[in-house]
Amino acid sequence: GAVVSQHPSWVICKSGTSVKIECRSLDFQATTMFWYRQFPKQSLMLMATSNEGSKATYEQGVEKDKFLINHASLTLSTLTVTSAHPEDSSFYICSAWGAGGSSYNEQFFGPGTRLTVL
Amino acid sequence: SQKIEQNSEALNIQEGKTATLTCNYTNYSPAYLQWYRQDPGRGPVFLLLIRENEKEKRKERLKVTFDTTLKQSLFHITASQPADSATYLCALVTGGYQKVTFGIGTKLQVIP
Numbered sequence: 423g424a425v426v427s428q429h430p431s432w433v434i435c436k437s438g439t440s441v442k443i444e445c446r447s448l449d450f451q452a453t454t455m456f457w458y459r460q461f462p463k464q465s466l467m468l469m470a471t472s473n474e475g476s477k478a479t480y481e482q483g484v485e486k487d488k489f490l491i492n493h494a495s496l497t498l499s500t501l502t503v504t505s506a507h508p509e510d511s512s513f514y515i516c517s518a519w520g521a522g523g524s525s526y527n528e529q530f531f532g533p534g535t536r537l538t539v540l
Numbered sequence: 541s542q543k544i545e546q547n548s549e550a551l552n553i554q555e556g557k558t559a560t561l562t563c564n565y566t567n568y569s570p571a572y573l574q575w576y577r578q579d580p581g582r583g584p585v586f587l588l589l590i591r592e593n594e595k596e597k598r599k600e601r602l603k604v605t606f607d608t609t610l611k612q613s614l615f616h617i618t619a620s621q622p623a624d625s626a627t628y629l630c631a632l633v634t635g636g637y638q639k640v641t642f643g644i645g646t647k648l649q650v651i652p
Contacts, residue, residue: 426583456640465544465629465644466584515583529574529640531583 424450426518428532435506436540442502443535445516451496452518457489460513460534472499472516506539513537542567546630546643553620554651561615561646563630568641570632573606575615578627578645587628588615620650 425448435441445455453474458466470491471479478491490502503510515534545564553559563573572591576584590597590606590613597604603616617624627645634641 428583463548463644466642468640513581517583528586528589531576531585534581534583536581 424448424518424528424530426452426516426530426532428514428516428535430535431533432536432538434538434540437507438505440502440504441506441537442500443514443516443537445499445501445518445532447497447518447530450518452499453496455493455499455516455518456529457491457499457501458515458517460515466515469501474499503537506537508539511537511539542641544568544630544632544641544643546628546646548644548646550647550649552649552651555620555622557620559617559620559624559648559650561628561630561648563613563615563643565611565632568611568632568634570634572633573604573613574631574633574640575602575604575613576629576631576642578629580627584629584642617648620648622650622652624648625650 427446429444433441455472457469459469460466468481469484472491472493474493474496480486488504493499513534513536517529517531519529543566574589575587577587578584588599588604590604592608601618605614627647629645630643631640
């Protein structure tokens with residue numbers, strides 16, 4: 423099946439700094455990728471939809487100026503958490519839909535990035 | 541308001557038994573419903589998909605049912621094994637087959 427990778431797998435940063443998380447589709451092209459956030463013992467919450475070559479679509483309540491998304495190519499989307507604060511500490515996961523065949527209608531998730539803001 | 545409910549209490553069952561997990565939803569008209577497995581500190585892994593016009597789907601030891609009248613899906617794992625221990629997420633797909641909304645998940649523990 424299709425593979426989605428994320429980098430880094432975990433990151434610790436100081437409050438006020440910015441952190442960039444990369445999401446790559448390794449063996450297929452993804453015109454659309456999704457960014458989720460998951461707090462402990464809670465469900466995955468969709469933050470934004472990342473569209474290649476255009477602006478991301480953010481869910482209600484998600485600050486677009488704080489969570490910058492760039493989808494510059496068909497295999498790479500990045501999420502930058504700007505001026506991170508401790509409340510931004512969470513598990514960030516990206517995903518992309520399968521490109522066809524048996525993977526059609528299947529969403530592939532990255533392994534996630536654990537962000538800890540001190 | 542829209543809601544997806546999964547039993548957030550952990551489910552403990554004996555190895556070899558059938559585990560049954562429930563997903564109920566309100567105020568959604570999903571095109572289809574998916575089940576995922578999530579291990580601690582990992583992203584979800586897709587297991588099964590069932591469409592609104594399908595009643596039942598099977599894949600090896602897994603079975604999913606979908607009752608759009610009751611607004612409920614049941615997820616069964618037969619002959620459960622300790623390796624099946626994980627959190628299982630129900631997800632509804634709406635809005636042109638793109639928007640996915642997840643339930644909180646049910647943690648399954650299979651006891652040897």
